[in-house]
Amino acid sequence: MDQFIINGGARLRGVVPISGSKNAALPIMAATLLTEGETILRGVPLLDDVESLSVLLRKLGANARRDDDGAIRLRVEDEQNCVAEYELVRKMRASICVMGPLLARRHKAQISMPGGCAIGDRPIDLHLAGMENLGADVDLIGGDIHLRAKRLKGAEMFLGGPFGSTVLGTANVMMAACLAEGTTIIESAACEPEVADVANYLNACGARISGHGTPRITIEGVKSLKGCEYTIIPDRIEAGTFMMAAAITNGELTLTNCRMDHLLAVIDRLKAVGVNIERKDGGAVVSSARRLEPITVATQPFPGFPTDLQAQLMALLSLADGNSIITEKVFPDRFLHVAELNRLGARLRKEGQTVVIEGVRRLIGAPVMASDLRASAALVLAGLIAKGQTRISRVYHIDRGYEAIEKKLAAVGADIQRMAE
Ligand code: UD1
Numbered sequence: 262m263d264q265f266i267i268n269g270g271a272r273l274r275g276v277v278p279i280s281g282s283k284n285a286a287l288p289i290m291a292a293t294l295l296t297e298g299e300t301i302l303r304g305v306p307l308l309d310d311v312e313s314l315s316v317l318l319r320k321l322g323a324n325a326r327r328d329d330d331g332a333i334r335l336r337v338e339d340e341q342n343c344v345a346e347y348e349l350v351r352k353m354r355a356s357i358c359v360m361g362p363l364l365a366r367r368h369k370a371q372i373s374m375p376g377g378c379a380i381g382d383r384p385i386d387l388h389l390a391g392m393e394n395l396g397a398d399v400d401l402i403g404g405d406i407h408l409r410a411k412r413l414k415g416a417e418m419f420l421g422g423p424f425g426s427t428v429l430g431t432a433n434v435m436m437a438a439c440l441a442e443g444t445t446i447i448e449s450a451a452c453e454p455e456v457a458d459v460a461n462y463l464n465a466c467g468a469r470i471s472g473h474g475t476p477r478i479t480i481e482g483v484k485s486l487k488g489c490e491y492t493i494i495p496d497r498i499e500a501g502t503f504m505m506a507a508a509i510t511n512g513e514l515t516l517t518n519c520r521m522d523h524l525l526a527v528i529d530r531l532k533a534v535g536v537n538i539e540r541k542d543g544g545a546v547v548s549s550a551r552r553l554e555p556i557t558v559a560t561q562p563f564p565g566f567p568t569d570l571q572a573q574l575m576a577l578l579s580l581a582d583g584n585s586i587i588t589e590k591v592f593p594d595r596f597l598h599v600a601e602l603n604r605l606g607a608r609l610r611k612e613g614q615t616v617v618i619e620g621v622r623r624l625i626g627a628p629v630m631a632s633d634l635r636a637s638a639a640l641v642l643a644g645l646i647a648k649g650q651t652r653i654s655r656v657y658h659i660d661r662g663y664e665a666i667e668k669k670l671a672a673v674g675a676d677i678q679r680m681a682e
Pocket of ligand 1: 284287382383387389451568
């Protein structure tokens with residue numbers, strides 16, 4: 262296992278190219294199971310999660326390979342296997358998004374029921390309700406979900422749950438509905454740009470989806486879909502993380518391939534903290550005032566402040582001049598980073614799904630442990646400014662979702678190294 266060794270204090274300066282979005286790439290790769298012919302995907306980040314999904318897609322009969330120019334080529338060659346096994350689903354929850362495509366195209370799917378993970382229980386009841394609405398029979402046998410449907414039928418449905426819309430649930434049902442007979446309407450659909458990207462890919466393959474990016478998506482079923490060439494949107498979570506890296510080190514970073522329109526809630530909150538963010542040629546220039554103002558934030562589904570940037574924002578606010586409050590409204594248990602940040606000298610107090618952050622003047626390096634993807638990113642941010650050395654173990658979590666983060670940070674002046682533990 263690898264660890265990161267960070268010597269804090271360097272002010273970051275320079276240009277950071279933002280990679281393609283992990284959370285758009287994964288369901289789009291799964292969506293190729295619906296198509297005939299070849300799909301060429303550009304902008305798919307080089308990540309462990311992408312590799313895990315490629316392994317699953319190969320088991321499901323697809324040829325998936327990366328060209329020298331970085332594009333991923335996918336083509337379904339054998340449609341016999343309909344099983345996503347526990348080993349693969351356990352490793353990566355997003356494997357669940359092969360469910361819709363398998364059911365629609367192969368008329369059955371057997372997917373291991375994902376367990377909980379570091380950020381909470383993460384049920385999939387809404388995915389299953391959506392498939393039942395489209396006419397599938399759903400059974401849970403031996404920890405596997407068995408779904409069957411001779412022909413899916415379009416339906417009008419409400420897909421909201423106790424925490425609002427579901428991102429992968431919406432993508433799953435939308436993918437399945439593409440090959441269903443008739444029209445499907447998903448009400449309370451997730452509005453995340455990644456879901457809209459899946460819809461744009463499917464439309465480029467011949468699907469008839471409208472309303473994506475809004476809470477009401479309409480899908481008119483078609484008979485077949487044909488693979489195409491498509492470029493994935495930039496990763497807004499990676500961009501937001503680097504914005505906070507510029508802010509926490511009091512540096513100046515230019516982010517290229519960054520969609521500001523996908524980051525309006527983040528930009529709003531960072532500006533309130535005192536971070537300067539200017540648009541520049543399809544990207545952004547981010548710099549920070551020395552003094553960070555305390556703020557109040559609640560995470561919410563898009564277009565609200567993303568839960569995937571909550572931990573990183575907490576690292577930044579731990580150095581603000583006063584008390585801040587963060588409330589987590591999407592995954593109420595997503596706070597494993599609190600104790601680790603406190604080890605670095607932050608003063609964080611968790612009260613239910615809220616954390617009170619008492620700003621401190623400095624953080625001090627220490628050995629800490631990465632617990633999940635975004636929590637690890639928060640520890641990296643804290644390490645960049647902590648006095649002395651911070652050693653972050655278990656960085657395989659970060660490799661799941663950030664492409665070469667230590668190389669991108671080192672290129673703009675950070676003192677960060679990857680070493681075997
Ligand atoms: C996706 C993202 C993840 C992000 C999350 C919320 C991917 C690969 N992952 O995860 O990075 O943090 O969106 O923006 O895209 N819920 C239910 N029943 C369900 C499904 C979800 O109650 O059937 C609840 C969840 O427990 C959670 C909330 O709904 O409280 C949102 O979850 P959801 O949007 O489904 O997250 P994912 O799609 O799994």
